[in-house]
Amino acid sequence: MRAFVAVATLGSFAEAARQLRLSPSVVTRSVADLEERLGLVLLNRTTRSIRLTERGEIYLDSCRQVLEDIEGAERRVRGEDAEPRGALKVAAPILFGRLHVLPIITRILTKHPGLTIHLTLSDRNVHLAEESVDVAVRVGDLADSSLIAIRLGSVSRVLVASPGYLERRGIPKAPSDLSGHDIIAFESLDATNEWRFGTAGKLVRVEPRLTVNSADAAIAAAEAGLGICRTLSYQVMSSVLARRLAPLLVGYTPEKLPVCAIYPARRIASTNLGAFVKNAREYFRDEPLVPIEDWEIPASRDLAMHR
Structure with a gap:
């Protein structure tokens, strides 16, 4: 199911294999075995593209829910205070991610040796569900009200x-x-x-x-x-x-534009997500985003900040 969801989401067996850290042949065989077991074609494959069949679209939604339920069961059996472990996928804008999110991730990985993090840096707004992102840092007003947003600061x-x-x-x-x-x-x-x-x-x-x-x-x-x-x-x-x-x-x-950590409501009980939010709050408490009005700009004889 994980292999099928990855291929359907990314539209590529090779990219799915890279994301799952498996060989392309293992991913191809996994999806083929799934189709054989179901007696259905889930993906239409051509030399140029991979597209879901009508039955594949129905099955994709069910697979995502099943995988979420499994992850939820694992979180519950470990307890809310369980040590973060496994994988967490984070997305952020390129420059903000390099300057501010990477230090947060460094803190988390130092504290929690059982956790691995996949950080995607892109200046486009990733779609959390389609790209299997657990948490994203966004700069600007949020259009999707279905996501939970934790405000971390603001910029202008x-x-x-x-x-x-x-x-x-x-x-x-x-x-x-x-x-x-x-x-x-x-x-x-x-x-x-x-x-x-x-x-x-x-x-x-x-x-x-x-x-x-x-x-x-x-x-x-x-x-x-x-x-x-x-x-x-x-x-x-x-x-x-x-x-x-x-x-x-x-x-x-x-x-000013808000800076927020956003995630789907169904992830609220995730121990891994909780670790990210906790460390992000601590980081921006220690290193707040300073508004331009409070910058200590060295005096210049020739140029000044023009208001």
Whole structure:
């Protein structure tokens, strides 16, 4: 059942084998044995794709429920205070995961030698059920109300540029001034070319000269003097404090975005999940996300944080 669920979810025998840490032949044989036992074809296979049959879709839902029940039974028999063990799959944005989630995972693995963790870093929002993710860290408002959310902190959108760029092109004093500047867009943060400013949510249309799908690349481009970039505060804090970048239009910053750990309600009794949430709370209590207004930015003779 685990092999079938993995193949159906990932659409690939090879990827399922990689996720399960089994050989492709074992996964292929497992699904074939399952189909033979049921006397049904669960997956239509072609050279290009793998698709569920109608019966396969029905069986997939049942398999997921059975596997959840088994995991729940194991958790109950071990007791709520059982030592975390087995596997936990975590997802997080790339840069946030590297800066903040990896230290949390380091704490957990140090405390619990029986636990293994699979960390997926991606700037897209993974689908927890379809990708078998136990817990994800999300930055921003949550659309899916069926998930349980534990708030860990908040961040804000920040405009930054290098001191060299600002010396050449001047400092924008209002959002409308951005039309006269070179813009670097980060796709995951900017779904459109209309940027919202202030609590009133005024929209300003920008025309990016450079668009990237990586926060690291957007920040590097801004540090290189290619233009003004909009990022999240945690992404550029070190660059601003080191004066490689200067924040702009801080007085027009829109409302803060929540940072949450999210997970399905059915996972609430998971000992492994409980360990992650407990350690995440402890980490952000010791290392809180600092709003830009409280950053101790070194004074500069030439440039200041423009409000």
